[in-house]
Amino acid sequence: LIKGPRLILIDSILDSLNTAPRNDILTLLKKTAKKHKFAFVLSTNSLASAYSHATTIAVIIDNNIHQIADPQTIYYAPSTTDIALFTGEGSLYPVTVLNNNVIKIENEIHEAPLPANLIGEKKLNLFIRANQIFFNPTSDIEITIMDIKFMGSISIYTVKTSTGHHLTLADYTANEYKVGEKVGINFQFTSFPLFKIKETVPTQYAQISV
Numbered sequence: 001l002i003k004g005p006r007l008i009l010i011d012s013i014l015d016s017l018n019t020a021p022r023n024d025i026l027t028l029l030k031k032t033a034k035k036h037k038f039a040f041v042l043s044t045n046s047l048a049s050a051y052s053h054a055t056t057i058a059v060i061i062d063n064n065i066h067q068i069a070d071p072q073t074i075y076y077a078p079s080t081t082d083i084a085l086f087t088g089e090g091s092l093y094p095v096t097v098l099n100n101n102v103i104k105i106e107n108e109i110h111e112a113p114l115p116a117n118l119i120g121e122k123k124l125n126l127f128i129r130a131n132q133i134f135f136n137p138t139s140d141i142e143i144t145i146m147d148i149k150f151m152g153s154i155s156i157y158t159v160k161t162s163t164g165h166h167l168t169l170a171d172y173t174a175n176e177y178k179v180g181e182k183v184g185i186n187f188q189f190t191s192f193p194l195f196k197i198k199e200t201v202p203t204q205y206a207q208i209s210v
């Protein structure tokens with residue numbers, strides 16, 4: 001800082017820290033950058049750090065930049081299935097396109113205007129985040145609970161639909177469902193990341209620069 005840099009590059013040195021000290025350092029760094037009028041590029045594997053502290057995120061997979069955007073766009077409108085699978089707990093799920101503005105998921109109909117490159121497609125993959133699926137015992141969309149991971153204030157369920165597809169569901173309500181139990185679900189969407197159906201291998205490693 002003595003030499004008054006315009007840009008500071010920071011490698012993944014903060015990723016080994018616990019959440020609280022990592023956030024404290026990043027908050028201090030942002031205040032210092034604003035005070036001394038410099039920018040910084042941070043390379044990190046922490047999604048939480050990228051979402052909460054970055055103004056712009058570049059997602060790098062296999063040494064190539066796949067998307068550059070603000071955190072909200074990366075989260076709600078990932079440009080590829082690899083980015084969708086890396087940047088959030090969720091599942092790719094095949095949906096039927098009824099017209100260019102309507103899709104069918106199981107027996108639910110949702111308005112979802114298609115981007116220009118997907119118009120004319122009859123089947124698409126929708127990335128459904130775990131927090132967009134809710135238990136509803138009165139729903140006629142029935143699933144079977146395959147696995148449960150208790151994580152304190154949240155439980156992560158792996159469920160299978162009647163059509164044999166698997167979904168990941170995040171439950172914050174302390175339900176006491178058991179593995180093997182059948183229960184209803186509903187979807188509540190805030191965005192519709194849609195992709196052409198193709199063979200997709202979930203990315204095992206990706207790096208985010210912020």
